Amino acid sequence: MSKHAGAVSQLVEQLGRLPGIGRKSAERLAFHILRVPEPEAIALADAIKRVRNDVRYCAICFNLSENESCAICNDPNRDATRLCIVEQPRDLMSLEQSGVFKGHYHVLLGRIAPLDGIGPDQLTVDALVDRVRTSNFAEVIMATNPTVEGDGTSLYISNLLSEFPVEITRLARGITAGSVLEYANREMIADALTGRQKL
Amino acid sequence: MSKHAGAVSQLVEQLGRLPGIGRKSAERLAFHILRVPEPEAIALADAIKRVRNDVRYCAICFNLSENESCAICNDPNRDATRLCIVEQPRDLMSLEQSGVFKGHYHVLLGRIAPLDGIGPDQLTVDALVDRVRTSNFAEVIMATNPTVEGDGTSLYISNLLSEFPVEITRLARGITAGSVLEYANREMIADALTGRQKL
Numbered sequence: 001m002s003k004h005a006g007a008v009s010q011l012v013e014q015l016g017r018l019p020g021i022g023r024k025s026a027e028r029l030a031f032h033i034l035r036v037p038e039p040e041a042i043a044l045a046d047a048i049k050r051v052r053n054d055v056r057y058c059a060i061c062f063n064l065s066e067n068e069s070c071a072i073c074n075d076p077n078r079d080a081t082r083l084c085i086v087e088q089p090r091d092l093m094s095l096e097q098s099g100v101f102k103g104h105y106h107v108l109l110g111r112i113a114p115l116d117g118i119g120p121d122q123l124t125v126d127a128l129v130d131r132v133r134t135s136n137f138a139e140v141i142m143a144t145n146p147t148v149e150g151d152g153t154s155l156y157i158s159n160l161l162s163e164f165p166v167e168i169t170r171l172a173r174g175i176t177a178g179s180v181l182e183y184a185n186r187e188m189i190a191d192a193l194t195g196r197q198k199l
Numbered sequence: 200m201s202k203h204a205g206a207v208s209q210l211v212e213q214l215g216r217l218p219g220i221g222r223k224s225a226e227r228l229a230f231h232i233l234r235v236p237e238p239e240a241i242a243l244a245d246a247i248k249r250v251r252n253d254v255r256y257c258a259i260c261f262n263l264s265e266n267e268s269c270a271i272c273n274d275p276n277r278d279a280t281r282l283c284i285v286e287q288p289r290d291l292m293s294l295e296q297s298g299v300f301k302g303h304y305h306v307l308l309g310r311i312a313p314l315d316g317i318g319p320d321q322l323t324v325d326a327l328v329d330r331v332r333t334s335n336f337a338e339v340i341m342a343t344n345p346t347v348e349g350d351g352t353s354l355y356i357s358n359l360l361s362e363f364p365v366e367i368t369r370l371a372r373g374i375t376a377g378s379v380l381e382y383a384n385r386e387m388i389a390d391a392l393t394g395r396q397k398l
Contacts, residue, residue: 007253008263011246017239019231020224031289032218033247034254034263040216041251047210048244051229052237054206064207064233090230 062107
């Protein structure tokens with residue numbers, strides 16, 4: 001039970017449903033929203049509504065898009081011979097921010113997770129196979145997450161794609177730039193040793 | 200420059216303006232908002248708008264309220280002889296959550312901060328003095344923050360109120376429940392020693 005205004009309680013409750021936002025943070029955010037200039041608060045509310053109204057999945061790569069197909073799929077300057085496969089749109093965004101990859105993407109919208117009842121049918125795997133069949137990709141880069149399920153998904157897809165004349169690669173694994181060996185875990189060290197490169 | 204849908208970018212930008220929400224968190228929240236059932240996303244947007252439309256300051260105590268005066272000021276079961284003075288509505292909320300205080304509040308809407316150009320005139324000090332003059336408070340509890348500015352504000356107000364027949368107290372200071380002496384700082388230890396209580 002709360003003694004402050006019902007509208008504030010409701011906002012605190014709604015904010016508290018966001019991931020990583022606890023009760024105290026939700027209160028702090030609510031008071032921030034009460035204090036900022038009105039247009040800033042309204043802009044946030046409108047951005048939430050707009051994203052739900054206007055955003056859908058790209059019909060080609062399943063990235064988020066406001067049109068039938070997304071800005072990357074429509075960009076004639078991207079390398080049409082390389083396809084990078086990711087689990088989620090946010091993974092695509094991380095890769096884009098690095099600025100290294102100039103090819104196209106395919107978003108699976110998840111990973112194969114038998115324990116959660118998620119098989120290839122719930123993902124965009126069929127569309128991916130069609131795409132590789134009808135396009136001229138020279139290389140398909142598996143960029144699923146380096147987890148048991150992500151690795152399993154990569155393996156499943158690379159088997160499916162083995163009938164096509166494409167090179168299948170995956171992201172390098174090893175120690176991370178700026179890290180300290182002392183604090184690297186066993187898997188990181190093992191990956192770094194297994195994949196060691198000529199100097 | 201971002202390659203994903205404009206609506207997503209805008210939402211990430213708006214979320215990133217919230218305090219304590221960095222770029223990565225804003226992205227995670229945006230993707231959460233895209234993924235949850237539509238009514239949940241709309242409920243958050245509506246709660247933001249509603250809080251800005253419906254919430255104002257209580258005409259008596261300056262707590263947040265959806266009516267002319269707030270639920271606490273209108274509650275006949277609260278102790279009308281005790282008044283607790285806080286800086287902000289969120290401080291009032293913290294005190295309410297402890298459930299110990301059953302009296303009334305007065306929210307200053309800030310603290311005296313000469314370096315920021317904030318004097319008593321920008322706070323609700325005049326309304327407070329009027330209130331103490333025309334009411335029958337036996338005790339006024341200063342619950343400003345234990346900072347230089349909060350303490351200064353308390354001192355200023357207690358001087359102002361010294362002409363009225365009220366007892367003026369302040370929140371106890373000392374070590375915190377559940378803390379470890381080893382990690383307490385010098386001020387905490389000093390407060391705890393100065394304010395030591397009979398066992």
